[in-house]
Amino acid sequence: MARWNPFSKSEKEPVEDAPAESSTTGVSSDNNQTEGDKPKKTGFFGGIKQALKKTVRVLNTDIRDLVKEEGRLVDDQFLEELFAHLIKTDMGNGPAGKIRDSIAKKYRARVVKMAEVIETAKETITEIMKQEAADIIMATEGPTVIMVVGVNGAGKTTSIAKLVNLFKKQGKSVVLGAGDTFRAAAVEQLTVWSQRMGAEIVTGRQGSDPASVAYKAVDTAVKTNADICIVDTAGRLQTQSNLMEELGRIGRVMKKVVPEAPHEVLLVLDSTAGQNAISQARGFSEAASCTGIVLAKLDGSAKGGVAIPIREEFGLPVKFVGLGETPEDFAPFDVQTYVDALFDVADDE
Ligand code: GDP
Numbered sequence: 009m010a011r012w013n014p015f016s017k018s019e020k021e022p023v024e025d026a027p028a029e030s031s032t033t034g035v036s037s038d039n040n041q042t043e044g045d046k047p048k049k050t051g052f053f054g055g056i057k058q059a060l061k062k063t064v065r066v067l068n069t070d071i072r073d074l075v076k077e078e079g080r081l082v083d084d085q086f087l088e089e090l091f092a093h094l095i096k097t098d099m100g101n102g103p104a105g106k107i108r109d110s111i112a113k114k115y116r117a118r119v120v121k122m123a124e125v126i127e128t129a130k131e132t133i134t135e136i137m138k139q140e141a142a143d144i145i146m147a148t149e150g151p152t153v154i155m156v157v158g159v160n161g162a163g164k165t166t167s168i169a170k171l172v173n174l175f176k177k178q179g180k181s182v183v184l185g186a187g188d189t190f191r192a193a194a195v196e197q198l199t200v201w202s203q204r205m206g207a208e209i210v211t212g213r214q215g216s217d218p219a220s221v222a223y224k225a226v227d228t229a230v231k232t233n234a235d236i237c238i239v240d241t242a243g244r245l246q247t248q249s250n251l252m253e254e255l256g257r258i259g260r261v262m263k264k265v266v267p268e269a270p271h272e273v274l275l276v277l278d279s280t281a282g283q284n285a286i287s288q289a290r291g292f293s294e295a296a297s298c299t300g301i302v303l304a305k306l307d308g309s310a311k312g313g314v315a316i317p318i319r320e321e322f323g324l325p326v327k328f329v330g331l332g333e334t335p336e337d338f339a340p341f342d343v344q345t346y347v348d349a350l351f352d353v354a355d356d357e
């Protein structure tokens with residue numbers, strides 16, 4: 009299967025066969041952050057920086073107060089205070105502990121400077137979060153089928169609109185499947201997006217079988233030679249085993265049309281849900297064969313560190329982040345850019 013490099017800026021020439029490493033290192037020049045470069049406030053960096061504003065402000069103010077201009081002696085009290093500040097961002101005890109231990113190992117009984125604390129924190133987090141490229145797994149032939157799953161209100165339907173926007177910018181045609189047949193409003197919401205974005209949509213009556221909507225959507229995508237088919241699903245809890253089983257059934261029905269489908273099962277998590285997002289990730293990744301995570305609502309809270317334990321605990325790559333409510337507020341995820349944004353002290357306005 010080929011891979012779609014979502015960082016590609018070209019509208020007309022999607023990079024379908026980009027080598028895996030190109031999405032993390034060979035990003036477009038706007039986004040490319042090489043060591044020593046002054047970060048730009050445009051592109052992915054600007055967007056994620058803006059979204060992480062509250063987290064960055066809390067983190068940097070805390071660390072600055074802790075270390076002071078002249079630096080700070082690294083003793084047990086300092087290490088304890090540092091840990092307490094780090095976990096406020098929802099990065100979790102594991103990652104915060106690792107940063108504390110790295111600082112202790114390098115600087116114990118010496119005076120540490122702000123820049124050194126930040127450098128160590130960035131190195132430690134980068135190591136924890138490293139992942140394969142964020143590229144979408146693409147079908148080599150026929151439509152690429154993407155299924156979107158998660159709990160109610162996580163941001164599934166909005167993330168689908170954002171994905172359509174990205175694909176459309178690259179000149180790809182999209183068929184949507186309104187697989188959340190549970191609520192009439194959900195079908196309406198997706199229909200409105202499809203009209204705005206110029207994507208075809210397959211719907212079923214309220215209460216109808218979501219697997220049949222998914223089947224028809226994939227079938228329509230094949231018949232119309234569409235590049236992409238994205239199937240929405242009703243929100244469900246990771247603990248509702250019958251509903252989790254239904255996701256498996258939807259996937260199996262798609263296979264009748266396209267044997268490799270779904271090429272991607274994207275789990276949408278609400279970043280503001282904190283520890284709850286982590287248990288959702290656990291439940292869904294076990295039951296729904298997810299292939300990647302969309303971290304929605306990374307804006308809007310001071311808990312933007314939640315991406316760290318999500319990467320630490322699960323083998324699943326974070327593929328996209330939601331940075332607001334409009335279709336433009338979306339970005340492919342890149343670890344280095346995220347870590348740079350989280351600790352960007354150059355100007356935290
Ligand atoms: P679904 O139930 O999982 O389909 O969730 P929806 O896509 O309907 O989104 C639920 C609410 O979250 C809506 O009000 C969206 O506008 C909002 N939302 C979704 N993604 C984001 C995001 O990245 N940032 C913000 N701030 N709001 C979002």
Ligand code: MG
Pocket residue numbers: 164165166188194
């Ligand atoms: Mg929805």
